[in-house]
Amino acid sequence: MTGDAFIVLGTPSEEQLQCDNHDHRSCYGYNSKACQERAADYWRSSNVMKVFNSRLKRLRLQWMRTPQPGKKLLVLDIDHTIYDCTNMLKESLHDSCRIRPHLSTMFSSLKEYYDYCLWSQTAWQWIETKCSLIGIYESCQSYPLFILDRSNMFSVGKSSNDQAVEPAAGEIVEVVRRNVKCLRLIWDSCPELYSEKNTLHIDDLHKNFGLNPKNGILVSPYRKANYDTDTELLKLTQYLLRVAKLDDVTTMDHSTWKNT
Ligand SMILES: [Mg+2]
Numbered sequence: 001m002t003g004d005a006f007i008v009l010g011t012p013s014e015e016q017l018q019c020d021n022h023d024h025r026s027c028y029g030y031n032s033k034a035c036q037e038r039a040a041d042y043w044r045s046s047n048v049m050k051v052f053n054s055r056l057k058r059l060r061l062q063w064m065r066t067p068q069p070g071k072k073l074l075v076l077d078i079d080h081t082i083y084d085c086t087n088m089l090k091e092s093l094h095d096s097c098r099i100r101p102h103l104s105t106m107f108s109s110l111k112e113y114y115d116y117c118l119w120s121q122t123a124w125q126w127i128e129t130k131c132s133l134i135g136i137y138e139s140c141q142s143y144p145l146f147i148l149d150r151s152n153m154f155s156v157g158k159s160s161n162d163q164a165v166e167p168a169a170g171e172i173v174e175v176v177r178r179n180v181k182c183l184r185l186i187w188d189s190c191p192e193l194y195s196e197k198n199t200l201h202i203d204d205l206h207k208n209f210g211l212n213p214k215n216g217i218l219v220s221p222y223r224k225a226n227y228d229t230d231t232e233l234l235k236l237t238q239y240l241l242r243v244a245k246l247d248d249v250t251t252m253d254h255s256t257w258k259n260t
Pocket of ligand 1: 077078080081203205
């Protein structure tokens with residue numbers, strides 16, 4: 001790989017290149033009892049079930065590698081979790097700077113215990129580009145099981161007082177929408193392989209855990225400011241090696257993983 005700048009023809013807007021901005025203030029409580037109850041409320045919403053069922057019906061996982069029975073599943077976000085896409089079209093930084101340090105160490109250390117898939121909030125063509133730059137396709141050993149993009153996400157609604165939205169007829173509710181990565185789409189697509197007991201979702205946006213807070217592991221966003229000092233994936237690897245021994249990953253509170 002080189003650090004040469006490039007132009008992608010037919011590029012969609014830069015909005016599709018990058019995911020949401022971050023608000024890391026007070027987001028470490030994403031697995032609180034209140035958040036778990038909110039997730040349960042979402043699932044009781046007929047609107048959420050309707051959207052979920054339609055997404056599940058159209059989902060066809062494109063397997064790139066054979067899953068290894070008995071291994072747990074890591075659902076890995078891309079942007080700011082393992083790669084920094086900020087100003088990707090404007091700055092010709094060397095690609096190796098943008099790849100989060102210790103990613104290859106993490107993959108090699110965990111492959112005995114985990115398979116992984118990628119799930120990005122960006123459009124498919126950008127995911128392909130980023131995967132190439134990261135080197136995901138350089139060896140079949142590093143292929144993810146499958147890749148999901150923003151089209152596999154959906155939003156769940158909540159009112160301004162943070163309750164699931166079930167407005168009465170004629171009622172006007174101030175709706176806040178949040179896009180989520182719903183792991184149940186994976187679980188219901190291949191129930192013989194994966195469930196909430198053996199799946200972990202690594203992301204730098206806690207809101208993506210909205211429907212599965214018990215399975216989320218929040219990492220700090222990887223950005224240019226910490227290119228030289230970032231050791232998040234080394235610490236995460238040590239944590240995941242400990243979690244690998246659990247029969248049910250939801251028996252641990254992963255929102256406090258940095259304190260354990
Ligand atoms: Mg991200």
